[in-house]
Amino acid sequence: MAKFVVDVNEKWCKGCGLCVAICPKKVLEFNERVKSEPVRIDDCIGCHQCENICPDFAITVKEAKPNA
Amino acid sequence: MPSQEVLNWLRTRFFPHIWCPGCGHGIIMHALLRALVDLGKKKEETVIASGIGCSSRMPGYIDACTLHTTHGRSLAFATGVKLANPELTVIDVMGDGDCTAIGGNHFIHACRRNIDITAIVMNNNIYGMTGGQASPTTPVGAYATTAPYGVLDVPFDICKLAAGAGASYVARATVAHPLLIEKYVRNAVSKKGFAVVEVVTHCHTQFGRKNKRPRPIDNINFFKDNSVMNNKASNMTLEELQGKIVIGEFVNIELPEYIEQYKNLIEEVGGNRG
Ligand SMILES: Cc1ncc(C[n+]2csc(CCOP(=O)(O)OP(=O)(O)O)c2C)c(N)n1
Ligand code: SF4
Ligand code: SF4
Ligand code: SF4
Ligand SMILES: [Mg+2]
Numbered sequence: 243m244a245k246f247v248v249d250v251n252e253k254w255c256k257g258c259g260l261c262v263a264i265c266p267k268k269v270l271e272f273n274e275r276v277k278s279e280p281v282r283i284d285d286c287i288g289c290h291q292c293e294n295i296c297p298d299f300a301i302t303v304k305e306a307k308p309n310a
Numbered sequence: 311m312p313s314q315e316v317l318n319w320l321r322t323r324f325f326p327h328i329w330c331p332g333c334g335h336g337i338i339m340h341a342l343l344r345a346l347v348d349l350g351k352k353k354e355e356t357v358i359a360s361g362i363g364c365s366s367r368m369p370g371y372i373d374a375c376t377l378h379t380t381h382g383r384s385l386a387f388a389t390g391v392k393l394a395n396p397e398l399t400v401i402d403v404m405g406d407g408d409c410t411a412i413g414g415n416h417f418i419h420a421c422r423r424n425i426d427i428t429a430i431v432m433n434n435n436i437y438g439m440t441g442g443q444a445s446p447t448t449p450v451g452a453y454a455t456t457a458p459y460g461v462l463d464v465p466f467d468i469c470k471l472a473a474g475a476g477a478s479y480v481a482r483a484t485v486a487h488p489l490l491i492e493k494y495v496r497n498a499v500s501k502k503g504f505a506v507v508e509v510v511t512h513c514h515t516q517f518g519r520k521n522k523r524p525r526p527i528d529n530i531n532f533f534k535d536n537s538v539m540n541n542k543a544s545n546m547t548l549e550e551l552q553g554k555i556v557i558g559e560f561v562n563i564e565l566p567e568y569i570e571q572y573k574n575l576i577e578e579v580g581g582n583r584g
Contacts, residue, residue: 253325253326254325254326256326256331256332257331258331258332258526259332259525259526259527260332260526260527260530263527263530264527264530294337294340294341294344294488294489295337295485295488295530296336296337296340297329297332297333297334297335297336297337297339297340297526298325298326298327298331298336299316299317299320299325299336299340302313
């Protein structure tokens with residue numbers, strides 16, 4: 243089970259691609275609306291680099307709650 | 311939209327913000343807010359002032375006591391606020407044009423006055439808002455709308471300028487190092503005296519497009535590849551440092567702070583006029 247949840251606020255994401263490029267584990271990709279989306283969440287190491295590089299405050303990384 | 315505590319500092323009704331997709335200014339705002347949350351600051355006791363420019367739109371998005379003033383003059387407004395109510399935490403956010411071109415005079419004098427204000431300079435090497443004119447920090451040879459054959463003027467080093475003018479805290483980070491920005495802003499805000507944090511950032515729209523860094527990530531990679539910490543830089547030759555961005559804390563000293571001196575003076579010479 244994935245240890246982390248990566249939430250993307252699509253209303254604020256402008257598809258700049260910084261998070262997609264910065265993620266060391268290639269967790270994120272653009273979806274068909276050119277918004278960032280976690281596609282390999284099991285690989286996420288919770289480093290918060292995507293969150294901190296996002297100029298639009300559109301990404302939140304949280305620890306996954308067991309059974310949630 | 312990181313932690314709820316950071317979100318609480320945003321005027322979310324104005325989001326998504328006006329900056330271009332990937333603009334570095336948002337990375338800096340994000341780091342500034344994390345620093346304020348970390349320091350336990352209160353919105354009603356925190357003032358964010360700015361002048362004019364893309365960078366200077368930042369206070370509009372921050373839910374604190376904010377002040378969007380005239381181009382280059384924000385430090386004068388910030389100084390008035392701080393003198394009138396020294397209990398407030400006052401942070402002045404500026405662009406490179408705002409701070410070192412039209413506002414250059416205000417900037418150097420605020421440094422030597424050493425009033426307890428934090429200045430955050432978002433240096434994207436260009437006038438972003440008005441269409442990409444060269445600023446006093448555009449590198450020699452770089453292209454701008456006002457320099458179609460490349461800039462000839464030697465740029466200011468904002469940190470050296472601030473150190474030379476007498477600021478008590480001076481540091482530089484880049485937007486490729488968001489945690490470093492956060493740390494230096496924390497230290498700067500905690501400093502009693504005039505503190506300057508230069509954040510090297512990008513305007514891919516106006517600068518990058520003309521200088522082989524058109525995408526936001528090209529700029530982040532450029533900053534990562536060309537930044538050198540100051541302790542390492544001190545062992546490098548001038549030649550090796552060509553084109554490098556030296557990051558780190560350059561000044562962190564205790565100097566007499568203006569408001570304290572002002573209060574002392576009033577106590578000494580004011581008072582009884584009978
Ligand atoms: C007195 C005055 N002169 C000129 C302008 C036009 N102007 C607006 S923003 C700007 C430059 C902004 O550059 P910078 O501070 O680097 O901010 P950026 O947009 O790059 O973030 C200029 C010249 C103005 N608004 N007011
Ligand atoms: S960094 Fe932010 S705005 Fe840019 S693509 Fe990722 S989530 Fe969207
Ligand atoms: S937290 Fe780190 S590993 Fe997880 S998606 Fe973000 S950048 Fe990638
Ligand atoms: S023009 Fe440049 S500085 Fe202004 S919002 Fe766009 S990228 Fe940022
Ligand atoms: Mg600028």
